[in-house]
Amino acid sequence: MDLGGLTTLALVALVFFLFFQLAWSKGHKARLPPGPTPLPLLGNILQMGSKNIITFLDKVAEKYGPVYTIYMGPQRVIMLHGYEAVKEALIDQGDEFVHREAPEILKTISKGNGVLSSNGEKWKQIRRFSLMTLRNFGMGKRTIEERVQEEAQHLVEELQKPKAQAFNPTFIISCAPCNVICSILFNQRFKYDDQKFLHLMEILNENFRLLNSPWVQEKMNPHSEFSYEELLATGSNLFGAGTETTSITVRYGLLLLMKYPEIQAKVHEEIDRVVGSSRRPSMQDRVKMPYVDAVVHEIQRYIDLAPFSLPRxxxxxxxxxxxVIPKGTIIFPSLHSVLRDKKAFPNPYQFDPENFLDKSGNFRKSDYFTPFSLGKRLCLGEGLARMEVFLFLTTILQNFTLKPLVDPKELDITPLISGLLNIPPVYKLSLLPR
Incomplete structure (x- = not known):
């Protein structure tokens, strides 16, 4: 490169540097939360590293406090760390923090449609419609529980097929919550080897068919947010969120119970004592099984499925x-920091069901249990997800003893992927009939 080219490159770099410094200084004049000094263009990315971003963010919170500023490239981000800061934002000032900034990949797929990506009046209408529709299809009623119980039995039947052979449970576990959503929306479940069902699992949004005459009336209403594209996106949201999150939780739960056989043994004992082997577990059993309930909650706390929720x-x-948080700033409420808060969980990085039990062995609720987020954008499928995780796990443990292929102490429970979601490592297990 000649001298003129080098001079041009240097001038361009200087302009970018001055522009970034100007933007950064303006932000600080606006009383931005404190944070580590960013580099031009790169922000704090080099400081974060790529392997353990959560550790970096925890250290920043220790130094700068529960509300701090970092830069992901040139993008300014405000982090909310710990229960008090997250609660104050999402509940006490919920109206101001309700606006969601969907990840770019979600924007591309949904084109701004659906309950996950929308905002303002559009989001209010779609959320209200989604909740009303789910209630009409049985959400919160006995009929939904019966659907989940039925699917849990089909899941057990599928799990019995591999016999004593070790197998990867990922696909089978994923089928169960997907079938629950199918039974709710289509009033039909599918066999796990059905080709249509397999195609649905691969391309959920292309097979979603939930359009009928009342919504075509809506098509004529110029003030309505409903359209075929909107319903397609919302249906895709329900399938994606309602299938994968529950599947991951159950799969991670099975891995943890193999890792800690003494906990699995206590779960077996309580299920045998309360439910026995002659009937299906039900949600009514949960109040009689405080230890199992505590284990289910601890699984959800420990796996930290969505560490940062979706950004606001x-x-x-x-x-x-x-x-002052300037207009357009990205905000991340750190659910990870709440689920790992030492005030509520003395040993936050240990898997310990005692976190949800009092001294008498009774189940103990915690305000810090926030895997479904807080406030106005709380996961609308929370009730169904809680039911599925409890019934799927208790039904599996009612019928099987989980056996790893190696010594339990050697099992790796570190997430395979840790980003917007914590994905469990791939593993195989053997199921011994009880």
């Missing part, structure tokens, strides 16, 4: 504590 953004300047 400031639709206008937000005054929060002693700071």
């Amino acid at each position: 953004s400031a639709p206008q300047d937000i005054h929060f504590r002693n700071y």
Whole structure:
């Protein structure tokens, strides 16, 4: 490169540097939360590394406090760390923090449609419609529980097929919650080897058919947010969120119970004592099985499925504590920091069901149990997800003893992928009939 080219490159770099410094200084004049000094263009990315971003964010919170600023490239991000900060934002100032900034991949897929990506009046209408539709299809009623119980039995039948051979349970476990959603929306479940069902699992949004005459009336209403594209996106949201999150939780739960056989033994004992082997577990059994209930909660706490929830953004300047969050700033409420808060969980990085039990062995609720987020954008499928995880796990443990292929102490329970979701490592297990 000649001298002129080098000079041009240097000038361009200088302009970018000055522009970034100007933007950064303006942000600090606006009383931004403190944070580590960013580099031009790169922000704090080099400091984060790529292997353990959560550790980096925890250290930043220790130094700068529960509300701090980092830069992901040139993008300014406000992190909310710990229960008090997250609660204050999502509940106490819920209206100001309700605006969601969907990840780019979700925007591309949904084109801004669906309950996960939408905002404002559009989001209110779609969420209201989704909740009403799910209730009409039985959400919160006995009929939904019966569907989940039925699917749990089909799941057990599928799990019995491999016999004593070790196998990877990923696909079979994924089929169960997907079939529950199918039974809710289509009033039909599918065999696990049905080709249509397999295609549905691969391309959920292309096979979603939930359009009928009342919504075509809506088509004529110029003030309505309903359209075929909107319903397609919302249906895809329900399938994606309702299938994969539950599947991951159950799969991770089975791995943890293999890792800690003494906990699995206590679960077996309580299920045998309360439910026995002659009938299906039900949600009514949960209050009689405090240990199992504690184990289910601890699984959800420990796996930390969605460490940062989905990001929010400031639709206008937000005054929060002693700071000003400028319009357009991305905001991440760290659910990880709540589920790992030492105030509520003395040994937050250990798997310990005692976190949800009092001294008498009774189940103990915790405000810090936030795997479904908090506030107005709380997961609308929370009730169904809780039911599925409890019934799927108790039904599997009612019928099987979980056996790893190696010594339990050698099992690796570190997430295979840790990003927007914590994905469990791939494993095989053997199921011994009880």
